[in-house]
Amino acid sequence: MWIDLAITMVKIIFILTVTVGFFAPVLTWVERKQSAIMQDRIGANRADIMGFTALGLFHIIADALKMFTKEDFIPQGANRALHTLSPIVALVPAILTFAVVPFGGQYTLWGKEVNLVISDLDVGLLFVFAISSIATYGYVVAGWSSNNNWSLLGAMRTASQMISYEVTMGLTIIGVLMAFGSMQLTVIGAAQENYYWGIVMQPLGFLMFFTAAIAENKRVPFDAPEAESELVAGYFTEYSGLKFGMFFMAEFIEMVTIGAIMTILFFGAWHIPFLTTATLLSMFDFLGDSGANLVVMLIHVGVFFGKVTFFIFVQMIIRWTLPRFRYDQIMKLGWKILLPASLLNIVGTGAFILWW
Amino acid sequence: MAYFVDRNVKMTWWERSYIPEILRGMMITSRHFFKNLFGFVPFFLGKKKDREIFTVYYPEETMQFPIAYRGRPVLALNEDNLPNCVACGLCEIACPAYCIDIIPGENSGKQNKVERYPVKFTIDYAVCIFCGFCEEACPEEAIFMSDQYDITMLDRKKMKYDMEQLLVPVSELKDRMDFCRKMYGKWNY
Numbered sequence: 001m002w003i004d005l006a007i008t009m010v011k012i013i014f015i016l017t018v019t020v021g022f023f024a025p026v027l028t029w030v031e032r033k034q035s036a037i038m039q040d041r042i043g044a045n046r047a048d049i050m051g052f053t054a055l056g057l058f059h060i061i062a063d064a065l066k067m068f069t070k071e072d073f074i075p076q077g078a079n080r081a082l083h084t085l086s087p088i089v090a091l092v093p094a095i096l097t098f099a100v101v102p103f104g105g106q107y108t109l110w111g112k113e114v115n116l117v118i119s120d121l122d123v124g125l126l127f128v129f130a131i132s133s134i135a136t137y138g139y140v141v142a143g144w145s146s147n148n149n150w151s152l153l154g155a156m157r158t159a160s161q162m163i164s165y166e167v168t169m170g171l172t173i174i175g176v177l178m179a180f181g182s183m184q185l186t187v188i189g190a191a192q193e194n195y196y197w198g199i200v201m202q203p204l205g206f207l208m209f210f211t212a213a214i215a216e217n218k219r220v221p222f223d224a225p226e227a228e229s230e231l232v233a234g235y236f237t238e239y240s241g242l243k244f245g246m247f248f249m250a251e252f253i254e255m256v257t258i259g260a261i262m263t264i265l266f267f268g269a270w271h272i273p274f275l276t277t278a279t280l281l282s283m284f285d286f287l288g289d290s291g292a293n294l295v296v297m298l299i300h301v302g303v304f305f306g307k308v309t310f311f312i313f314v315q316m317i318i319r320w321t322l323p324r325f326r327y328d329q330i331m332k333l334g335w336k337i338l339l340p341a342s343l344l345n346i347v348g349t350g351a352f353i354l355w356w
Numbered sequence: 357m358a359y360f361v362d363r364n365v366k367m368t369w370w371e372r373s374y375i376p377e378i379l380r381g382m383m384i385t386s387r388h389f390f391k392n393l394f395g396f397v398p399f400f401l402g403k404k405k406d407r408e409i410f411t412v413y414y415p416e417e418t419m420q421f422p423i424a425y426r427g428r429p430v431l432a433l434n435e436d437n438l439p440n441c442v443a444c445g446l447c448e449i450a451c452p453a454y455c456i457d458i459i460p461g462e463n464s465g466k467q468n469k470v471e472r473y474p475v476k477f478t479i480d481y482a483v484c485i486f487c488g489f490c491e492e493a494c495p496e497e498a499i500f501m502s503d504q505y506d507i508t509m510l511d512r513k514k515m516k517y518d519m520e521q522l523l524v525p526v527s528e529l530k531d532r533m534d535f536c537r538k539m540y541g542k543w544n545y
Contacts, residue, residue, distance in 0.1 A: 038389045042411045207375065321385045322378065 003112065011118050015098045018305070019253050025060045027252040027312065032059070034313075035320045070241040075147055078238065082145035087239065087246035090138030093131045094253040100124040101260045102186045104270050104300045105277060107293040116270075116301065117186055124185035125173060128261060129166070132216070135250065136162045139225070142247070143235035154234025157327065158218065158225040164334035165215040165222075168208060171342035175205040175349045176265050189269030193276050198266035204345050206266045208338055213258040214315065215334070217251065221322040224330055259311035260304075267307055270300035423535045426488045426501040428481060430524040432533075439523060440498035443474040447490035447499055455483035456490060479522060481507045482515035492540055500529045500536070 029044070033056060036043025045056040052058075074083055104116030121127050136159065143155020179201040180188045192198060199206050215222040226234030236247045263269060271277075277296060284292035325333070371377055392409060412419055421427075432440045443460035461475035490499050502524065509515050526533070 034389065037392045038385050040388060040392060040409050042409055317382050317385055317389070318378075321381045 007112075007114060008118065011116065015101075015103070015118065016095070019095060019098055019256055020249070023256045023312075024249045024252045025064070027255065028063060028248070029057055029060050030312075031316060031319075032056075034316050038317075038320050064245075067242050067245040072241045072243065073238070075238045077147040079145040079147075082141050083238075084243070086138045086142035086145060087243045087250075088138070089141065090135050091246045091250040091253075093135040093138075094250045094257060096131050097128045097257050098260070100127050100185055101257070102189050102264065102269065103260075103304045104297055105186075105190060107297045108290070109293055109297075110290045114297070115186065116297070120184065120186055123183050125177070125183045125188075128185075128257075129170060129173070132254070132257070133162070133166055135254075138250075139235050142239070146235075146238035148238050150231045150233070150237045151235050154225045154227075154231045154237070157231075158235055161215060161218070161222065161225060161330060161334075164331060165212045165338075168334060168338040168342050169212040169216060171339070171346060172205050172209045172212065173265070175202050175342075175345045178346070178349045178353060185264055189264050189271075192268040193271050195268075195273045197268040197273070202266065202345070202349070204341065205349075206262075208342050208345070209265070210262065211333075211338060213262065214318065215330070217254045217258060217315075219251070219255075219315065220319045221325050222330060223324055224327050227324060255312055255315055256308060258315070259308040262311050263304060263307040267311075270304040272299075272303055421503045423531050425503050426486050427504045428486070428502055428507055429479060429484065429488075429490055429499050430502045430529070431477065431519070431522040432498050432500055432526045432529055433523040434526050438468060439474065439477075439519070440496050440526070441474050441477060442468065442470050442496050442498070443472045443477075444495065446493040446495065450489040450493035452487060452489060453483050453485045455480040455485075474519070477519045477522065478516050480516045482512050491536060497533060497536070500524075500532050502529070502532070 033043040043056060044059045045053050047053065047056065047058040047062040049058055074080055099118045100121050102115075102117035102120075106113060106115045108114075139158045139162075140155045143151040143153075143158065146152075176188070176198055177183060179198070180191050182188055182191075188198075218225050225231075226236070231237070236244055239247060272280075277300075280296045280299065281292050284295045287295060395409075434440050443458055445458055445460070448456045448458050457476070457478045457480070458474050459476040460472050463471050463473050486501070486505075488501050491501050507515065
């Protein structure tokens, strides 16, 4: 019993380290640096410790210090309690979704079954969507409680956009569920062991899911809620210091979540194509049973986070390539194109399953 | 409800399907990204960096400006170590910002070869608008626009440069002098 608890604790600490401790801060640097290199600039490289700049990586520390020491400003006429609460409501669901995200398969280590997921829920996928839509409350309440017109407009746009695209997202997922016959993320991941990846079964579903996911994360080209040129900063106009940092962190962690969910549903989770777990295990047979399992586990975790990193990279490229959609274009794309297309996708998948 | 604006854009079916065009745009940005990313590699092999980046690290490096660039105006110090200025006051009159202040004096025989010389010549760079009219007005080739533009002080009074700070040897102003002769010579003043 104690050993189970210890394993769970290790998994939780690992996930928190990777998302909050590694991805969220490093992505702030990556976004600045990647955009700079993409636009033939140099990017952040001035913060230095004893003359070392480390390609601008110390800007992460500088940013964190700045956010910690800044004045925590609450505007006049704002609802103080909700204004303080909303960044928490926005950030916590972003981290919480990782509770059901598997980052590896099942391995036998010294007679102990290790399942690399914190909580292996039967309805894992539904849990992800349920929790991530709670974050919408955080954004809407943040906009409303700020007592600021820009914030309120940003919050309204957030609400309409999130609701519109959540419908598409949910319907796109139905196709994946029909293809794999399960909502358990570990089962979906394990089903893509060889080359039966989700993208092969649901190519249209992948495109629509990717579009809807970027819209859910409110990044360019769907950044109408926080459009700098129109609404100053949208729903977090009136936030400063670490509360602003929490919104910022939530956005980057959501990027990681989208990358992880996309990897699990469409890109073979932790598997390498044409290399099944059994083949990998036989390759490392000389290390003994547990040793081979350990090596395969490390490979799988590495492969999984490699794929996640690739999808974060793709999201960044999209962010720095496309211009922002107009508000009516966002609504038109959501309701008139993506929704019928996702419904057709379900019908097509059903027909395929029925007649083949 | 948004109203429809006919922008007279004729798009083919391929362009209107949107996704291929997105991919094309992403190809362009990623090409720049990878070219600039791996342009570092020749640097470690001891060659020149193969990148398209033209950022200048400002305080450490400065740009080489074209000769027509108008920086701060300076006074020319000729080969005999005397200022070319004869304190005629034409630049003072030409200055639209009234930043030049000259106090002329009568030559006692050692300051200059002509009868007048500037006892005091000050330019207030906090007021100067870098227009170059003084240079154009000068009949003696005594005042020139240099390529220095970064005059920053914490005290506004220090922005007022006097004679000693303004004088620059004429050998450093050779190019600008040639440019001025060509430029203003064709109007035949």
